[in-house]
Amino acid sequence: MALSWLMVFEHILYGVCFICGIITSASVTVSQGEFAGQCILYGTVKCNSSVGECTATSFSNVSLCYFVCGVSVFVSLYCFAVVLHRIYTIFIGETTRESVWMNFYFACCGIFIFFLLICSCILQVGFDKLCTSILENKEIKSCSDAQQKSWATPYKGSLFYTNIYSAKSADWVNFFLWIVILGLLIVQKRKESEFRPLSASDPEWSTAENEPIVSSKSRQS
Numbered sequence: 001m002a003l004s005w006l007m008v009f010e011h012i013l014y015g016v017c018f019i020c021g022i023i024t025s026a027s028v029t030v031s032q033g034e035f036a037g038q039c040i041l042y043g044t045v046k047c048n049s050s051v052g053e054c055t056a057t058s059f060s061n062v063s064l065c066y067f068v069c070g071v072s073v074f075v076s077l078y079c080f081a082v083v084l085h086r087i088y089t090i091f092i093g094e095t096t097r098e099s100v101w102m103n104f105y106f107a108c109c110g111i112f113i114f115f116l117l118i119c120s121c122i123l124q125v126g127f128d129k130l131c132t133s134i135l136e137n138k139e140i141k142s143c144s145d146a147q148q149k150s151w152a153t154p155y156k157g158s159l160f161y162t163n164i165y166s167a168k169s170a171d172w173v174n175f176f177l178w179i180v181i182l183g184l185l186i187v188q189k190r191k192e193s194e195f196r197p198l199s200a201s202d203p204e205w206s207t208a209e210n211e212p213i214v215s216s217k218s219r220q221s
Contacts, residue, residue, distance in 0.1 A: 014079040014083050020177070043129075072119065075112050075115075113179060123164070134146045
């Protein structure tokens, strides 16, 4: 029995979520490297127009960036494991999912949506606050223009805007894709419940149907 198109689409989305998670974690890590390991989210930047140089004057707690990276890496590892597991089950001839696995997927999906929403909000608000502090410098017209400025040692902000913007965008895409995955799981769950055959544990199962039409007592008489 071939995989349903819903399941195929679901696992394609897992692959895209894997890529989004890698982009987010890598971009945040690189941005930390540009600022000597500090987390630039929610930070402030001052630029000296006389020397044409910018410097970061405050940072957020580094654990904030670690949290975002940790969630993104964990989600990516989960997606990678799910895709590998599906490839394995195809090779051994299993194309359906047990209800236990379906419930597990539902639980993981809900947890990931919750944490990805938190990470997306952290990146969005932190990025906006950083850009607001940059735009307070009169000589800078847009947040991305600060990348073109020289930065005071030991900071190198030549790609800070690109990295944080990429992390923020990838995390929001990841979040919305997991909502789509949740919808696919709900549709598949409903289809399976509609066509699932009765078992002895179901209340609709009648033991009388298993009894012989002619009882042994009537045959003896």
